Amino acid sequence: MTNKIYDAIIIGGSYSGLAAGxxxxxxLRNVLIIDSGKPCNVQTPHSHNFLTxxxxxxxxxxxKAREQVAKYENVEFYSGLAVGGEKTEIGFxxxxxxxxxxxxxxxxxATGVRDIMPEIKGAADCWGISMIHCPYCHGYEVRNEKTxxxxxxxxxxxxxxxxxxxxxxLTVFTNxxxxxxxxxxxxxxxxxxxxxxxxxEAFEHTGGYLNKVRFKDGSSVELKAMYVKxxxxxxxxxxxxxxxxxxxxxxxxxxxxQKTTVPGVYACGDNVTPMRSVANAVAAGTLAGAMLxxxxxxxxx
Numbered sequence: 001m002t003n004k005i006y007d008a009i010i011i012g013g014s015y016s017g018l019a020a021g022x023x024x025x026x027x028l029r030n031v032l033i034i035d036s037g038k039p040c041n042v043q044t045p046h047s048h049n050f051l052t053x054x055x056x057x058x059x060x061x062x063x064k065a066r067e068q069v070a071k072y073e074n075v076e077f078y079s080g081l082a083v084g085g086e087k088t089e090i091g092f093x094x095x096x097x098x099x100x101x102x103x104x105x106x107x108x109x110a111t112g113v114r115d116i117m118p119e120i121k122g123a124a125d126c127w128g129i130s131m132i133h134c135p136y137c138h139g140y141e142v143r144n145e146k147t148x149x150x151x152x153x154x155x156x157x158x159x160x161x162x163x164x165x166x167x168x169x170l171t172v173f174t175n176x177x178x179x180x181x182x183x184x185x186x187x188x189x190x191x192x193x194x195x196x197x198x199x200x201e202a203f204e205h206t207g208g209y210l211n212k213v214r215f216k217d218g219s220s221v222e223l224k225a226m227y228v229k230x231x232x233x234x235x236x237x238x239x240x241x242x243x244x245x246x247x248x249x250x251x252x253x254x255x256x257x258q259k260t261t262v263p264g265v266y267a268c269g270d271n272v273t274p275m276r277s278v279a280n281a282v283a284a285g286t287l288a289g290a291m292l293x294x295x296x297x298x299x300x301x
Contacts, residue, residue: 009032019268132227160188164191244260
């Protein structure tokens, strides 16, 4: 174990973690960013709805961000996976997959989430490209196109209301019997939203871009995009191991300052909110870094 005690260890070096690192670096704090290099948007071709970066590739944004954060000499990087952590008298000790240990006074989890793909051929290949989660991130690019929603029940109704703003050529694919309430289904149909109950065999695509939805009976329909709300799990189990509380939907609970329920531990990014975008991740990371620095000041002054 290194003798150095960092002011903060940030686990996760994507947008939120890097933003937190920049805020702390500029506050003259000694910071270690541990990153395993597995961002959830690795397949996404372009990032949108982020001022000054609209249309840029996620990787280009991340590379530039890391280069800028690395200019702060008091911010260090470690490439690897954090697998263990415990509370100490000083703060925390984090253990990596390779067995190295690092100590810090405070922690930030910017660990993100891992989406669970449906067991449908082509789904994983299309995820983040034409199988999308957010109209604010991707809706403009597929506006007025033949669009689907892979959902059922109340989720299908609420999602169809939202997506109907971007296209009127909209079909909800329930992938089996619809569980929509009759009055909700009638409302959707009144707005021209079709409901397709056929069981899906595959998403036919070219390089991740949807061409057709093929059904188990051999029929198919042409489609340009499919919205879906995927189930997810936390990318790291360390927040749970350290005692962080979680919401009923599986997100790490944080207050308005990005503090978790464990003293000295902050969290930011996709692991705390369903509002998944680069812009939101950066904003949350910046806030977490600033608030952690304020806590250090209060501890020492």
